[in-house]
Amino acid sequence: MSNISDTVTQRVMPAPTARVKVSDGDELDVWVFGEGTPVVFVHGGMMRDFLVPLADELAKRGDYQAIHFGRRGHGGRGLPAEATDIPGQAADVVAILDALGIENAHVAGHSFGAYIALELAGRAPDRLLSALLLELVLGAHLKTEESQQGLKGFTEVVAPAMAEKYASGDRSGAVAMFYEVTSSVEGARTVVESALPKGAGELAAADLATFLQIDGPAMDAWVTMAEPATIREITTPITWIGGADSPPHFTESRDILQEWLPMTTSVDIAAAGHYFPLLKPAETAAAVGEWCEARSRRC
Numbered sequence: 001m002s003n004i005s006d007t008v009t010q011r012v013m014p015a016p017t018a019r020v021k022v023s024d025g026d027e028l029d030v031w032v033f034g035e036g037t038p039v040v041f042v043h044g045g046m047m048r049d050f051l052v053p054l055a056d057e058l059a060k061r062g063d064y065q066a067i068h069f070g071r072r073g074h075g076g077r078g079l080p081a082e083a084t085d086i087p088g089q090a091a092d093v094v095a096i097l098d099a100l101g102i103e104n105a106h107v108a109g110h111s112f113g114a115y116i117a118l119e120l121a122g123r124a125p126d127r128l129l130s131a132l133l134l135e136l137v138l139g140a141h142l143k144t145e146e147s148q149q150g151l152k153g154f155t156e157v158v159a160p161a162m163a164e165k166y167a168s169g170d171r172s173g174a175v176a177m178f179y180e181v182t183s184s185v186e187g188a189r190t191v192v193e194s195a196l197p198k199g200a201g202e203l204a205a206a207d208l209a210t211f212l213q214i215d216g217p218a219m220d221a222w223v224t225m226a227e228p229a230t231i232r233e234i235t236t237p238i239t240w241i242g243g244a245d246s247p248p249h250f251t252e253s254r255d256i257l258q259e260w261l262p263m264t265t266s267v268d269i270a271a272a273g274h275y276f277p278l279l280k281p282a283e284t285a286a287a288v289g290e291w292c293e294a295r296s297r298r299c
Helices: 052-062 086-100 112-123 144-167 171-183 188-197 200-208 210-223 248-260 279-296
Strands: 019-020 025-035 035-044 064-069 107-110 129-134 238-243 265-269
Touching: 019 086, 019 144, 025 086, 035 052, 035 086, 035 279, 052 064, 052 200, 086 112, 086 210, 107 112, 107 265, 107 279, 112 129, 112 210, 129 279, 144 171, 144 210, 144 248, 144 265, 171 188, 171 200, 171 210, 200 210, 200 238, 238 248, 238 279, 265 279
Parallel strands: 035 064, 035 107, 107 129, 129 238, 238 265
Antiparallel strands: 019 025, 025 064
16 A cells, blocks of 8 residues: 655654743644645644654645644653643644734644544634544444444454553554554554654654543543534534545544535545555645635635
8 A cells, every 4th residue: 555665765853843832831842844824734643743744745835834743742742741632732723823923724633633623613713714634533423333343443452452562561562553453554564654754653652651541531532522513513614534445434424524514525535544644645735735725715
């Protein structure tokens, strides 16, 4: 599935463009690439730099300012000083916009980050030009047996096994397990870490505790409490971008969201699964750019 070469030169992340304080003990590292219409990228679990290749590709297209940041508890900073739920992390995005002097922006979130983007669409519509959801799971609302079993396989088998490896000190093994299960890519560790900026694998291992202790519970709480009636009130323009080969719990989640919000559009990235933003960054950037350009023409 990957066309990553063994000789690829990995990106080395520069010093952050800015650091934004969001609590007495939490500071977020923020990078800004390019100039133009701002697009904030919100990463998912563990891999802070997962969306950097996509942000790079969008910035190369011109006319876009790609903003990438590390969520609380990521980038080797240890557990958040002040644990926060998804609404709290949505507020962190607003804090970044304020710090950069940006009135409103497109916000694109992948996986866990997509919950944050959707939360922002409901809580801070005046700060969003649109929300781009790069696959989330509406676990409590899934109806088909295939989707339910697929999700249970992760929550009831994989997550506990990861926690056990972490507790035993095998953080690297836990990260490798995460890659294998969530990417559905053969030889996932080599493929994924070759596509990520240099050192991202070590960062993922360092940030595993945040995934297990903060993000997992926050995600479960958000999905359990998500009310269709509340989501139906969202007026922010929304698009869903997904992998054509992603597991059924993602495609069913997309269908549920479109039932709740019929104006939600969707795009599939061909020959890709859940890791499409990392492994198909040029194609994903094209879809992001086309959506943002269409929104600009309507303003």
